[in-house]
Amino acid sequence: MVQRSLQLRRYMTASFFRLAGIPIRGTIKKSLRGISVLEGPQKYRLEGWKRATSRFRRNPLSTTGLVIVIGLVLMGLLADYIAPYPMDAKGRVDFINKLLPPSLEHPFGTDEAGRDVLSRIMFGARIDISSAVTVQLLVTFVGVVLGMVAGYVGGKTNVIIMRTADVFITIPPLVLALAATTAFTPDITTAILAVTIAWWPWYARLVQSVVLSVKEEQFIEASRAIGKSPLSIVFGDIFPNIVSVVTVKFTLDIGFVILFMASLSFLGLGVQPPTPAWGTMISEGKSYLPERWWMSAFPGIFILLAVIGFSLLGDGLRDAFDVQLEE
Amino acid sequence: MNTSNLLTIRDLTIDFTTYDGTARVVDDLDLYVDRGEIVSLVGESGCGKTVTAKAVLGILPMPPGKIAEGEILFRGQDLLKTKDKDLQVLRGKEFGFVPQDPMTFLNPIFTIETQMFDMYTFRGSPDVDPLQYLRSFRDSRRRADTVQRALDMLRRVNIPDPDRVLRSYPVELSGGMRQRVLIAMALMSRPSFMIADEPATALDVSIGEQINEVLETRVREEGISVLYITHDLGVARRLSDRIYVMYAGHIVETASTQELFKGPKHPYTLGLLKSVPKIYGEISRGIEGVIPDYYNPPPGCRFHPRCPHAMPVCRRERPALREIRAGHRVACYLYSEEKKNE
C-alpha cells in the first residue's frame, strides 16, 4: 500500500486543480520529445523572481485565487471597520431581532440571538484563517524537521519515522482528529492540536521524498567530493528545494484545513459557540432548519470560497515556481 | 514521379509551435514510394524523419504540430484531407507500422495473444460496438483460425516457441522477441504499405541485424512497399532499393542505392559516409558543427554552416532538388548552374 500510495502521492500532493487539466508549460515541452528539437534546459528548481511573477500573472486562475484570498484576509483584518454590526461578533445579543430573514439591514439575516450573520462571518474569517495558518505552521515545522531527518539520515531512523507516518495516515484524517480531541475540553486550541496530529504525516512524507531525490542527484556527490560540509549541503542544496515545495503545499492546504476545522467545529469538537467560526455557525444554525436556512447556508459559501481561493493560489504558485511535485 | 506510386509526398511542411516559438521541422519535402520497393529515409537524430513518418500515419500530435503545407497521397487519395474515421479504416486495411522501441510499444498488461487477436480482428473496422466485440469471443472457429495465423506469423519471424510467446506478457520477453512480435503483428494483416521507424536501433547490434533480415525477407516475399527510417547508411544500403538523405527537415539527396553509393554527391552524404568507422582504418572524424536551431534556422541552405564547400549563394537561398543523373537528385549549388554566376 505504501508504494502505491507513493505513486498516488503524485495525485494527492499535486493539486487537484492541476489534475483539472489547466495547461502548463511542461506539457508542451513533453510532446516535442517525439522529435529532438533543441530544448532549453529543463528547470526543476526555484527560479528567478521576475520570471516567477510574470508567469503567475499570466494565469488568470491564479490571479483569481490571489484576489479571493486577499479579499478574505482583508475581510477578516478589517472586520471591525467594515462589518455592519461588529458588536454582534463580540457578545452582543438582541433577541428582539432574532431569526430575521435576509434583508437590506441584514443581508445574511440574523441568528437565534439576533446577531447579524454577515458581521459574524466577517469576524469568523479571522478565526478560521488564523487557526488554519497556525495549524499549517505547526505541521510544516514538525513535517519538515521529521522529513529532513528521515531523508538525510536514512536507515533505521527513516524507516521508523516513515512507518509511524504510515500508521497515522491509515486512519481517516477526520477520525484521527476526532479521537485526538478526546483528551481535552473541546475548544479552538484542542482543534488546532488535533488537526496538526492528523495532518503532519503528509508533510513529513513530502519533505522526506524531496530530500531523498535531491540527495541522489549527482551534484550532491560532487559537493561532497569537493569537501563541502554536510551542513552547507543541507542548507545550500536541499533546503531551497524543500522551501519551494513546502510553500506551495502550505498555501494549497490552508483552504482544506479550514474545511477540516470547520468539520470539527460542526461536530461540536472545535471552536465553541458563541465564538463566530464558520463551521460553528453552521452547526448552530442546523437546529433552525428548514425555515431559517440562512444561518447555515451563508457561512458554508465562505468555506467553499476559501478552499477554492487557496487552492487556485497554491496552484498558481506551483506553476510560477515551476515546481515539480510529481516526477 | 508519377501518380501511380503507392505513396507520394509533395511539398510537405510541418511546423511545431511552442512557448519558445515556431520550429519548421520539415520543409518542402518530396518523397515517393512505388509498389514493391523498399525506400530508406536516412538522417541523423532530429532531422525530421520520424515526424514525417508520423505525419503519414496520421499520428502526429496536432496541437503543437501543424501541417502548414503539402499533400500526402496514398493511391492518389490525400491523407491530409481525409476524415479521421476514414483514415482509421484505411490505416487498418493498408498500413503497417513497426516502431522503434519494442519496450514501450507493447501494452504491458495484456497478453501477446490478446493484442495480436484484437489487432488482426478489429483493425480497419469503422467502429466496434460492445455486442460485436463480445460476439467475437463466441465464434470459436474464427478464434482458432486467428490463433493459428498468429502462431504461423510468429514462426515466420523466427520465434522458436510461438505457443509460449503467444501466452506471455510483454514483460516476459526479451527486446528482440518483442520486436519480432511487433513485426508479426504488422505483417499479419497483409498490409500493402509499411513504415518501419528504426526498428533495429533500440536493440543490440547482432539482434538488430537479425530483425532487419527477417523484416526484409518477409517484406520482399509479400511484395510490401516499405518506407524504412534509419540513421544508419549501412543498413539503408543493405535493405533498400532507393534512399533519401535528409538533413534538418529537407531532402538533400536521393538516388537508387546503387547509384548513391557509386557516387554520393551532397557534402552531407559524403560526411555521413566518412563518419562510418572502418575496421582497418583511421578514426572517423564525423561532421563539424551541430544540427541547426529549428526556431531560427540558418538562411539559405540549412547545411551551409557545416559545409566545407559553402559558397556565398548557399547562405542566401536554399538550393532546390535538382536531377543530375537519371533518378539521382541533389540539393546543392555545387552541382547547379548558379554556381557559375558567382
Added chain:
Amino acid sequence: MGYGSYLIRRLLYTIPIIFGISVLIFILTRVIPGDPVKLALGPDATPDMIAQARRIWNLDKPLYMQYIAFIVGFFTGDWGISLRTYNNVLADLARFAPATYELTAVAVSFSALVGILTGIVAATHKDKWQDHISRILSIGGVSMPLFWSGIMLQLLIASYFKLLPIGGRIGDGVTPPVHVTGFYLLDSLFSGNWIAFWSCAQHIILPAFVLSFPSLANINRLVRSAMIDQRSKDYVILQEANGMPRRLIVYKYMLKNSLASAITMIALMFAYSLGGVALVEAVFFWPGMGNYLVQAIHFKDFNAIMSVVVLVGIIIVAANFLVDLLYGYLDPRIRYGEER
C-alpha cells in the same frame, strides 16, 4: 519473486500497522487529564461508586496493563464496556457499524462508477464542454464542506421539493427487515420485503450522494488524468497507427491501463469517506458508527472510541490489501517482479 510472495509481504505489513494504530489511539484516549468515570457517573456519584467504576474499567491499573487487557480482550471478543451506554462495545458496534458501512459502500460504489465513466467522457472530450462541466463540478465537489452540502441538499430536495426523506435510515412505521447482514438494503432483498427495500432506498439516496461527492470528484479527475496520460503512450500510438477503432482502444486498452491507479484511488477514497461519514450521519440522523463515535468523544468514552477507530483501521487495511490483490492481477509486471 512472484505473486505469492508479493501478497505475503503485503499481508505481513498490515500487522504492524494495526498494532501501531491501536497503540496510537490508546495513547490518545487514555492519557486524559481529569477523570472520565467521574464525568460519566455524574455529580451525585459517591467516592465508593467512583472507585468501583474505576476498577471495572481497569483505570486503577498501570497504563501498560490496561493496554495488555485491551489486546487480550480484542482477541476474545471483549472490547470493553461503553462508559456511555453501559453496553458491551462490541454489541454497540454490531448495532451501528453495518449502517455506516452500508452508507459508505453505496457512496463509494456510486462514486467509483460515475467517477470512472465521467472521467472517461472528460478525457475523450478534452477541452470541450463536457470536460469543462466535469471540471467545475469536480472543483466544487472537493471544495465543498460535506456537512454543508448535506444541509443544502436536505433543504432543497427534502424540505422544499419534498422528493426524498429528511433523514433516518428507514421510514417511521416501516419495520426493518429481518436481520441477516445488517445491511438493510440487502436484508430486505433477501426476505423479499419490498416495502422496506423501497423505504431504505429512498432514505439512503441523499446521504450516499452527499458522501460520494468528494470521492466522485477525485476519481473523475484521476481517471481523466490517467486516460489523457495513456493517449500519449507508445502502445496506444501503435494501435492507432495500425488502424484500430478508437472505441476499442479507449474502452479496452486505455481503460484497463488506467484502472490500476483508479482502484488505488478508490481505496483511498473509501478511507477518506469513513471519516466524512461522521458528518453525513450527523446531518441526516443516520444511526451509524460516526454518530456513535462523536457521542463517545463528547463523553470521553475511551473504550468506544478505541474500538471504533481500531475497527475502522482494520477495515481500511483489509480494503487496501484487497486492492493490492487486484493490483497484482491487473498489472502482470508486479507478478513477474519487474520493478516499476
